[in-house]
Amino acid sequence: MAEFRIAPDLVAAENDKRAAALKSDYEALGATLARRGVDIEAVTKKVSEFFVAVPSWGVGTGGTRFARFPGTGEPRGIFDKLDDCAVIHQLTQATPTVSLHIPWDKADAKELKAKGDALGLGFDAMNSNTFSDAPGQAHSYKYGSLSHVDAATRAQAVEHNLECIEIGKAIGSKALTVWIGDGSNFPGQSNFTKAFERYLAAMAEIYKALPDDWRLFSEHKMYEPAFYSTVVQDWGTNYLIAQTLGPKAFCLVDLGHHAPNTNIEMIVARLIQFGKLGGFHFNDSKYGDDDLDAGAIEPYRLFLVFNELVDAEHRGVKGFHPAHMIDQSHNVTDPIESLISSANEIRRAYAQALIVDRKALADYQDANDALMASETLKRAYRADVEPILAEARRRTGGAIDPVAAYRASGYRKKVASERPASAAGGGGII
Numbered sequence: 001m002a003e004f005r006i007a008p009d010l011v012a013a014e015n016d017k018r019a020a021a022l023k024s025d026y027e028a029l030g031a032t033l034a035r036r037g038v039d040i041e042a043v044t045k046k047v048s049e050f051f052v053a054v055p056s057w058g059v060g061t062g063g064t065r066f067a068r069f070p071g072t073g074e075p076r077g078i079f080d081k082l083d084d085c086a087v088i089h090q091l092t093q094a095t096p097t098v099s100l101h102i103p104w105d106k107a108d109a110k111e112l113k114a115k116g117d118a119l120g121l122g123f124d125a126m127n128s129n130t131f132s133d134a135p136g137q138a139h140s141y142k143y144g145s146l147s148h149v150d151a152a153t154r155a156q157a158v159e160h161n162l163e164c165i166e167i168g169k170a171i172g173s174k175a176l177t178v179w180i181g182d183g184s185n186f187p188g189q190s191n192f193t194k195a196f197e198r199y200l201a202a203m204a205e206i207y208k209a210l211p212d213d214w215r216l217f218s219e220h221k222m223y224e225p226a227f228y229s230t231v232v233q234d235w236g237t238n239y240l241i242a243q244t245l246g247p248k249a250f251c252l253v254d255l256g257h258h259a260p261n262t263n264i265e266m267i268v269a270r271l272i273q274f275g276k277l278g279g280f281h282f283n284d285s286k287y288g289d290d291d292l293d294a295g296a297i298e299p300y301r302l303f304l305v306f307n308e309l310v311d312a313e314h315r316g317v318k319g320f321h322p323a324h325m326i327d328q329s330h331n332v333t334d335p336i337e338s339l340i341s342s343a344n345e346i347r348r349a350y351a352q353a354l355i356v357d358r359k360a361l362a363d364y365q366d367a368n369d370a371l372m373a374s375e376t377l378k379r380a381y382r383a384d385v386e387p388i389l390a391e392a393r394r395r396t397g398g399a400i401d402p403v404a405a406y407r408a409s410g411y412r413k414k415v416a417s418e419r420p421a422s423a424a425g426g427g428g429i430i
Contacts, residue, residue: 002120005087006409008397014405015394022400025387033355033383040388043354048392052282052324052346053097053124054339056105059084061422062291062329070422071334073415078105079115080419084336086119091405093398094343097124099177099325102164103134109170116171124175125217125279125323126168130157131181131225144182146202147195147231154202161206169211175278175323177252178206179219183226183233190229199231200244207245217252217278217323218242222259224289234258235267242276250278254327255305256289257281265304272312272320279323280305282346291329293338295345302345303381306353314358334412340402344389351385 030040059081061071075081082098089095098121100112116123130145138156141148145157157180165176182199184190207216220238223230232238235251242249251271258264271277284292284302295302312320324346330338357376364373390400399405 003086003118004090005083005119006090006405006411010409011091011397011399011405014408015400018390018400019394022387022390022394026391029384029387036355036357038355043351043385044388044392044395046354047347047351047388048093048396050324050347050350051094051096052326052343053099054085054088054095054343055099055101055127055325055327056081056085057101058326058328058330058339059088059335061335062331064331069331072421073412073419074422076419078107078112080415081105082115082119082121083415086121087336087406087411088339088343089121090397091393091399091402092340092343093393093396094347095326095339096120097122099124099127100167100171100173101127101129102160102167103129106167109167112167113171123168123171123173124325125177126164126173126175127177127179128161128164130160131179141181144190144195144231145180146178147180147182147199149198154198158202158205162209165206165209165211165214168214174213175215175217176206176210177217177219178203179221179252180231181225183223183230184228185226186228192229195231196237200241203241203245207249210248214248215278215323216245216249218245218249219252219254219257219281221254221257221289235271239271239274239276242278249276251276252278252281252323254281254283254289255294255302256283256285256291256327260287264301265308268305268308269311272308272317275319277320277322279325281325281327282342283326283328291327293328293330293333293345294326294342295349299345299349300381302349303352304377306349307356307377310350310353310356311358336412337403337406340406344402347389347392348385351388352380352383355383355385356380 033040056078059075061074075084085098100123130141133140139153146154148154161178210216218232218238218241220232220234221230222233238251242251253268255264268277282294284294284297286297326339326342328342361373361376364376394400
């Protein structure tokens with residue numbers, strides 16, 4: 001039996017207040033969907049079995065390039081972070097795994113595993129950090145890591161990733177995500193070809209150390225912290241990396257790592273088609289890599305991404321099991337509330353994609369009926385599937401209204417009294 005950070009009796013009492021309304025709404029939605037030939041119970045079951053990993057770093061307050069303003073009850077380290085992550089899963093029943101970032105979350109692996117087990121949490125993909133320097137580090141990553149001109153610096157970055165694999169093996173992870181900030185800020189600063197060759201060689205060393213049942217996710221990003229060129233700048237380069245490294249290498253798509261107005265759902269379709277979609281870092285953006293809450297700005301785009309995922313699921317694409325992870329920075333909200341909301345929005349997009357009339361859509365596509373094909377998608381997107389999401393949570397022990405239950409629990413006030421206040425000041429997005 002997992003330990004609970006919030007009293008189950010409180011969650012039950014909050015659910016009792018809303019149970020009758022949910023029953024009525026669920027029955028009404030079920031009748032509406034039945035007229036479309038959709039079984040609400042089948043959709044609810046699928047939604048209840050859809051999970052997304054929360055990022056350990058996401059439960060802390062983020063910041064801008066210029067300043068960070070800590071919130072109350074900031075987690076003091078990985079074990080406080082896991083407590084916060086357990087609250088998110090308890091209330092949403094959608095986030096049973098946590099994605100760790102090393103060295104930020106470095107701790108004794110046995111203690112990490114024991115803490116996770118006690119809270120009913122598992123561990124998703126490991127994340128390495130060679131985009132900033134750690135205390136006592138011999139070689140700086142200021143001018144790159146896996147693509148650095150200096151062999152000793154590259155070797156240090158490789159060794160760090162190998163350490164992440166060893167920690168992950170001890171706690172039950174099955175994947176390593178590698179994102180690097182390597183690039184250049186001025187024309188001529190870096191030789192594009194040589195930098196990429198060095199990166200591929202370093203990644204090949206990491207790939208060789210992967211256990212047989214692991215996957216390696218490479219992550220592309222068009223800019224930041226380098227603003228003129230980035231070594232892994234787009235999905236095409238990412239695909240070349242995955243193809244070059246081998247069958248355990250896949251592309252990870254972060255929704256904020258693309259130019260504005262990029263057709264991300266088509267990128268997803270291409271990577272599915274050629275067997276190299278590894279998974280996602282879900283977030284949202286307005287101008288760049290904003291790391292805003294999933295669905296906060298472009299919920300329709302999130303739905304369109306899931307439309308491609310459900311299409312692949314519907315077609316029975318061989319070996320299709322993408323990893324789903326959240327990657328956000330919370331600057332003005334309670335991070336726990338934002339992650340609860342994001343997990344809900346991700347499930348919402350999945351539920352909406354599940355009720356798309358696939359046959360009608362295919363028929364309209366084959367008939368070149370652009371308007372009706374678009375309307376078929378919009379009909380599913382416009383559906384209020386909240387009763388499905390709430391019922392999926394209720395049936396699995398979560399909260400009908402998780403944010404309301406969280407606020408009623410007083411959890412933030414409680415941890416604020418237990419955890420020393422963080423000092424303000426300093427920059428950095430994390």
